[in-house]
Amino acid sequence: MNIFEVRGGKKLHGEITPQGAKNEALQIISAVLLTPEKVTINNIPDILDVNLLIELLGEMNVKIERPNRQTCIFQADDVNIDYLHSEAYKKKSGKLRGSVMFAGPMLSRYRKAFIPKPGGDKIGRRRLDTHIIGFERLGAEFTYNNEDGFFHLEAKKLKGTYMLLDEPSVTGTANIVMAAVMASGTTTIYNAACEPYIQQLCKMLNRMGAKISGVGSNLLTIEGVEYLGGTEHTMLPDMIEVGSFIGLAAMTQSNITIKNAGLEHLGVIPDKFKQLGIAMEFKGDDIVIPEQSLYEIQTFLDGSVLTMYDHPWPGFTPDLLSIVLVVATQAKGSVLIHQKMFESRLFFVDKLIDMGAQIILCDPHRAAVIGLGRQQNLRGITMSSPDIRAGVALLIAALSAEGKSTIQNIEQIDRGYQYIDDRLKALGADITRL
Template sequence: MGTFKIEGGHQLKGDIQPQGAKNEALQILCAVLLTKEKVTIHNIPDIRDVNKLITILGNLRVKIEKLGKGSYSFQSDDLDLDYLESELFKEEGSGLRGSIMIVGPLLGRFGKGYIPRPGGDKIGRRRLDTHFEGFIKLGATFRYSKEERFYGVEAPNGLTGTYMLLDEASVTGTANIVMAAVLANGTTTIYNAACEPYLQQLCKMMVAMGASIKGIGSNLLEIEGVEELKGCEHTVLPDMIEIGSWIGLAAMTKSEITIKKVSWENLGQIPQVFRKLGITLERRGDDIHIPAHTNGYEVQSFIDGSFMTISDAPWPGFTPDLLSIMLVTATQARGEVMIHQKMFESRLFFVDKLIDMGAKIILCDPHRATVIGHDFKSTLKATTMTSPDIRAGISLLIAALSAKGTSTIHNIEQIDRGYENIDERLQRIGAKITRLD
C-alpha cells in the first residue's frame, strides 16, 4: 500500500495543466470496439483506471500502439471474444467499474457482451439496471449468474431500434446504450439521456466514425442505426474534476495558481459554484487564474439572505465528483455552508478525518454536512489518514497541504486511479509531498 508524506502550510505558485478527462477516456476507449478500423486517441491520462481498461482491451486482442505521451492507436479487427468468459477477465473486469461500458459496443457489433460484477469506489449503491434495461429494450436477452457474479446480454439476431425513457440520467448507462444503438436496425430514441460534455464527446466521436446521432448535448437523443463504423481520430477533453481540485487547492493554501487550457466552454457551473464560496477566478483566454487569497474568502448567501447550500445534480447541474472538494475548501471559508450530496449516500463519510484535523463539520446524515469555516483563524492539524476513494483522497490531500505540520495519507492507489503523477506535478509548483512505498 503506497503512502504520501505531506509537509503542509506552504504557499504554492505556478502553472499546472489538467490531464485528460478520466471519465471521458473510459467511454472513448470502449468505443474503439465498434469498428475494425484503426482509431487514434490523444490526451489519454496515465492513471490506474485507464491503464486497467487498456490492459483489458489488449487481452481482448485489440491491437494497441503507443504513439507518444497520451496518444495511442487501437484496432479491433481480430478480437478474442472467448476472453470475455475467462477467469482472467472476471478478475480484471471486476476491479474496474468502467469496464461495464465494453458491453454496449460488443453487443451492437457481435451480438453478445459479458461483464463480471464491477467494483470501483465504495460511495454507495451504484446499480446497473439502466444499462441492462436499455439493452433489453433493444432486443437483447439478459442473464445473471449470482454464484459467479457475472452478467451477460445476447442478441444473436441483432438489435432493433426503439423508444426508451431511462429511469435515471446515468452517464455510463447512456454511453453503453448509445454504443449499442448506433449499430442497431432502425431508429432508437433515448429520453432522459445524460448530456454531460464527456457523453457529448463520445457521441461526436461516433458521428466522426459514421454514426447518425441527433440531439447531442440534450437529454433526448435520436440514433439511426448504421451497418458499420469506420476509424477516426479523437482528442480527450481536460478533466473538469481535476480543474476543480486545483481551484480548491489554490484557495485552501492561499496560493497563486494558473490552470492552463481548461476548455472553459465545457466547465458548466464549476466556476460559478466556487465563486459561491467567495473564491476569485479570472478567465485569461482558455486559462483559469486564481490569485492568492491572502484575506481569505467569504461564503455568499442567497438573494433572500438564506443559508448557502451547494448540492449536486445530473448535468448541467453541479457534478457530484466535486462536492468532496467543495466541502474541504469550505473548512477555511468565512461563513457557513451546507453540502448536500444527493446522488451517492456514502460519499460524505470521510468527513470524520477532517474533523480529526480540527475542521468544524456537522454530518447531518449520509447526504448532508454543515461546514462552519475557520476563516484561517486556525489551521487544520496534520494527521495520519487513509484514502477511501478517489475524490475523498484528493480532498484529504488538499487538507494536508493546507495543514500545519506533516501528514501521512495511506492507500494512495485510490488517488492514483484518477490523478496522473500527482506528486510530481504538485512538487513543480512548490508542494512538499513525497511518495513512499
C-alpha cells in the same frame, strides 16, 4: 502500499495543466470495439483506471500502439470474445467499474456481452439497471449466472426503439448509445445524460459513420447504420482536476494558473467556487486564481445559509462536492453540502474533523460546514484515502494544514490523477511518495 507524506502550510505558485478527462476516457476507449479499423485517441490520462482498461483491451487481442503515454492507436480487428467470459477477465475487470462500458460495443458488434460484478470506488450503490433495461429494450436477453458471477447479454438482432431512461445516467446513456448505433431502425433516448463527455462520445461516433442527432440535449435520436469506421479523437481537459486545482489554490492561499482549462466545457463549476468567495480571472482558456488571505461564502438572497448539491448536467457534478466541502472548512461562513447521488461519499469527513475542521455530518447525504475563516489552521494527521475524490480532498487539506500529514491508500488517488505528486512539487508543494 504506498503513502504520501505531506508537510503543509506552504504557499504554492506557478502553472499547472489538467490531464485528459478520466470519465470521458473510459467511454471513448471502450468505443474502439465498434470497428475493425484503426482509432487514434489523444490526450489520454496516464492513470491506473485508464491503463487497466487499455490492458483489458490488449488481452482481448485488440492491437495497441502507444507512441507516447497520452496517445494510443487501437485496432479491434481480431477480438477474442471468449476472453470476456474468463476467470482472468472477471478478476481484473472486477477492480474497474469502467469495464461495464464494453457491454454496449460488444452487443452492437457481436450481439453478446458479459458483465462481471462492477468494481471501483466504495461510495455507495452504483446500480446497472439503466444499462440492462436499455439493452433489453433494444432486444437483448439478460440473465445472471450465479455459478460464474457474470451478467449474460445476448441478442440475435438489435432493433431501434423509444426509451425513457429512469435516470440520466452518464455511463448508462453511453452504453445504450454504443449498443444502438448499429441496431436496425431508429432509437430515441429521452432523459439521456448530456454531459460534455457524452457529447464527445457522440461526436466521435458520428465521425466513425454513426447518425446521432440531438447531441448536447437530453433527447438523442440514433439512426442505426451497418458499419462504423476508424477515426481520431482528442479528449477534453478533466473538469474534475480543474475544480480540484481551484480548491487547492484557495486552501493554500496560492497564486496558481490553470492552463488550457477547457472553459467552454466547465458549465457551472467556476460559478460554484465563486459562491465560496474564491476569486478567479479568465485569460483565454486559462484560469488564474490569485492569492487570497480570506474567502467568504455567499448566502442566498434572503440571507439563508448556502446549500450546494449535485445534479445531472448542466448541474454541479457530484465528483467535486468532496473538494467543495474541504475548501469550505477554511472559508468565512457556513454551507450545507448535500450529496444526493451516493450515500457513502461523505464518510471521509471524520478525518477533516480530526484535523480541526468544524463539520456536522447530518446523515449519509448531508454535512454542515462551519468555516474557520483561517482563525484556526488545520493540523496534520495520519489518514487513509477511501475513494478518488475524497483522497484528493484530503490531500488538499493536508497541503494547507500545519505540520506533517500521512495519507495511506494513495492507489485510490492514482486511479484518477496522473503524476499528482510530481505536478504538485512543481508548484512548490512538500510531498513525498513512500
